[in-house]
Each structure stands twice: as C-alpha cells, then as structure tokens.
Amino acid sequence: MGKIRLYIDHPFVPGQAVPLDAAQAHYLSGVMRQGPGADIEVFNGRDGAWTARIEAVGKRGGAVALIAAAAPQQDPPDLWLLFAPIKKARTDFIVEKAAELGAARIQPVQTDHTNAERIRQDRLQAHAIEAAEQCGGTFVPPVADLAPLARLLDGWDPARRILWADEALAGQADTLAALPRGPWAILIGPEGGFSEAERRRLAAMDCVTRIGLGPRILRADTAAVAALTLWQAALGDW
Template structure:
C-alpha cells in the first residue's frame, strides 16, 4: 500500500501573525499575506497553512475560504511550542541597505536572539527603517521554519552601546587588527554573549581603543583575511552556533 502522505505537508506555507493564536480560532488574512497565499502558493479550501505568533509556537490551520483579497483560516491544533534560542546577540554597524538586508536574513536563519544595530564614524548608512527590517526578519523566519523572532533595537551610537552594556554579557569584538582566534575564544566562554562587527570602512583607532578598553570586550580574529561587515557577522554567528549554540542539539 502507498505510504500515507505527511500532514501537514512540508511544502505548506508559513505565516507569522500578530497576537496570540489559539485552538479553534479563525483568521481572515488580507493584504500582502493573502496575495502570497492565494496567488503565489495557490492555496485552496482544505489546504494546510502553518501559523506562528512568536508567543505560543507553531499551529496547523486549514483554509476555509479563498476570495480575491482575503483568505480565511481555522486553527486545528498546536504543532510545537515556541522554540528556545541561544542567548546570543549580534551588534552590527549599519551597512548599505542591500548588505544589511542580507545580514538580517542570515542572522535570523542562524538563530540569533537579538539584533542591535549601531552607528559608527565610518558608517555609510546612519538610519534604519525598523518596519522594513522587521518584515525582513519575519520573512526569513517563515522561510527557515523558525518560531521565535529575534528582537531588533533602534540603532544607537557605539558610545551608547558600550555605556549601556550589561555586566553579565561577553562582547566578542571582531577586530580586523587581530585578537584571540574566534573558535578558541568562543569555546572558552560561558553565559550570555554577543558579537560586535563593524561598517564598510571598519572601526577607527579611537573606536577600536574604546571597545578594547571595555571590561566585557574580548577582541577576536575571524581569520587572516579582511571580511566585509556582513561576511564577518555571518561567519562569526555560524562559528559561535557550531561551538556554543544549538547546532549540536
């Protein structure tokens, strides 16, 4: 006999919704999300849609009606609770829009808990559209089946970041001038941590001295080559997740 198809299918579309989802609730999806379901994914009545709310976890729903501008869903059951992610932050200097978009997407996929943008002297960009950034994070989370969204803070200056740094959190500083090999520094660490990466032009000497003087900062090296800001962030996050994060779970 043929095997029974998995339900819900792995191809079922995924959406994050505002507010809490609960058993038996119904949702009328409109706007861009409705367009995605109806025109891109071409869902029909009875099809499965996976819903997440960043609070209660992941839920199975079924399509009950599809109109031109609206898709109605009914929640059937909880599939799994909201995941627990490692307490690791990314503190990245702002980059050009396309490069920062890439960083937001990959940081979300890699499992970072929080993204804290900062403005430094050599930043090409000095502003961030938070709504746009949050949409990028949500889309990345939907794509990679993540159920816990990373938080995104308003950009702050490097000075403000250092002044307000929490006492119990290690700040790994990706210094292009060198430091402890990242793998060794990560392996020897414990507790909450963060990775600090710079802008297109790097940190200037004054900024570098201020970071290195901070009592929670640990200068690290990400290898012998000079990396772009987004490459340094992605490489550092991947390495930390493999050594201290949840990749071994």
C-alpha cells in the same frame, strides 16, 4: 521546502480563528493560489508552529483556524547581533542570516565610520520574518532601530558579554569554547573598521572579548555569518 509557512503576529488560542491582514490574505490567495479549506503552517514567534486551515481570504484580509500543534516553540540562545549597516543588499543579507543562524535580537548600530543615518527597520524586520518562514523556524528575532554604538555602550549591562570581531586581529578564533555561557552580543564593525576612540573604549570594557576571523580580510556580512557560526558552535545550541 514545499509547505506554505506564515508568520502571524497574533495570539494563538486553540478554537479561536486567527485573523489575516490584507497582505497575508493576498499572499495566500493571489501569490500561492490557496483558498478556503487549504492547510498551511502558521507561527507567531512564541507559541510554536501550528497546522492551520484557511477559512476565508479576501481583499481586506481573512482568517485561519488552528487545527493542531505541529512543532514546539524553539527559541534561540540569548545572542544579540550588533552590526553597522552597509550597502542595502548586504544589510538585508546580514539580517536574513542572523535570523537563520539563531540570533535572538538584531541591533543595527551607528559607528564613527558608518555612513547610514537611518535604516528601513520595517523592511529589515520583514527579511527576518521571511527567513523564519522559509527555514522552518518558530522564532523571529526583533530588529531594533538604528542606535549609536556609543549610546548603547553607555548603558550596557556588563552581564551581557560582547564578542568583538576585530578585523585588526588577524589571528585564530580557537578560544571561544573556554568563554562563559550566558547572554552575549556579537559586534561587527563597518567596512572602514572602528575608529581609534571606539577601539580604545571597547578594549577597556571588561565584558568585551576580541576574536580574529582568520588571515584574510572579510567583508562585514561574511564576518557576521562567521562570528555567529563560531559562537553557536562553541557557546550556543549547535
């Protein structure tokens, strides 16, 4: 990769300095050994990528100056990922891969068979930011706080279709290209699968399409990456 990229959640106005917080300043000077005058790439998730010059870095923060636009803003398609949190490393992984593969929003859900009562939203959001920094992205998907699946479905906008990766459907996944484009959400179940009540409810919703992911049982993190890939290839921007 080489180039240092930094996500800065601050408006970008050409000619105005963009402030760095203490952690960003420490990363640039303490970790990456960069000082005033060095050029990096910055993005704020909405104004594309910019070449920026470090003006100051200190213990309490710093600032960069925007030099020139480097890449236009590129937003992903309107795809959400709903998944039940699993073990820490695999949950981190799902968030990283969803950011890389172009999810627009990441929504952890509590299902009948989910063990997690809470998540570290800030830590997951940091993973999504790091993935965008590492992979040259200009967009960072927001990671929502954990919400009960039942409550989300209560208020679900039927205009957003749901692609339900159903582990009980060990079939083919070749029908995606025939589905309508537009807003979608991918739903990945927990390791123990969905409960019977959840399965009945999902099956009864008009906006839900079930897909199988092959004859082998996939872990939840694998299923998330596979479903994001198939959606992007058939209905997204690949």
